[in-house]
Amino acid sequence: MLEIDFLTEPDRARWEVLARGQDAYFDTERDDDAYERTWRRLIDDEQTRGITARLDGEMVGIAHYLFHASVWYAGRCYMADLFVDAGFRRRGIATAVIEWVARDAEAHGYPSLYWNTLEDAQARALYDKIGRFHEGLVLYTYRRDAAR
Numbered sequence: 420m421l422e423i424d425f426l427t428e429p430d431r432a433r434w435e436v437l438a439r440g441q442d443a444y445f446d447t448e449r450d451d452d453a454y455e456r457t458w459r460r461l462i463d464d465e466q467t468r469g470i471t472a473r474l475d476g477e478m479v480g481i482a483h484y485l486f487h488a489s490v491w492y493a494g495r496c497y498m499a500d501l502f503v504d505a506g507f508r509r510r511g512i513a514t515a516v517i518e519w520v521a522r523d524a525e526a527h528g529y530p531s532l533y534w535n536t537l538e539d540a541q542a543r544a545l546y547d548k549i550g551r552f553h554e555g556l557v558l559y560t561y562r563r564d565a566a567r
Contacts, residue, residue, distance in 0.1 A: 421512060423519045426461055426469040426481070433478045434458065434471070441481075441502035445537070457483075470519065472503070472512050479507040482516045486529045496524035498534040514549060 426434055435454050442449055461469030461483060472480035480503040489495045498520055503512045521532045534550075 420475060421515055422473045422476075423470055423516060424473075426471050428462065430471055430478060431458060434461075434469070434481055437478070437481045437502055437504065438500075440504065441500060444502070468523070470516065472516050474507060474510070474512065479504045480512050480516055482520055484520050484524070484532075486524065486527060489531070492531050494529040495531045495533065496520065496529040498532060501534065517549060 435458070438454060438457070441447075460467045466487070467483070467485045469481065469483050471478050472482075481500065482498060482502075483500040484496055484498040486494060486496050498517070501513060501516060503516075517532075524530065524532050
């Protein structure tokens, strides 16, 4: 049976295993302090949320999302991370998590859910079925202190 709910303090160790698994998948390196800061934000911040998906009681997936104001919309929800342990994929867990996040966002007055992923990510097979791809949009990021 699949259960989805907010992360709680006892989830800390397994959450970090999954978060590090996601970072390894995307070839992202973070120091231990980054995981601690993010964990505290997920547990303590009202706008930033973390959830877990449990299959038969085992924590197999996580998602992180945040609510924010929007210039043109009532408010938006950005799903920053969604990760399901490789051994549990293709069982509907990611779909259930996305639907859960969308319901939570809407219940809090943020009816628009969006996320991004890598162009060649395997998850696009799912995302292309349940989401709307904005063809032609390009994501830019800027950091003033970044090397050019």
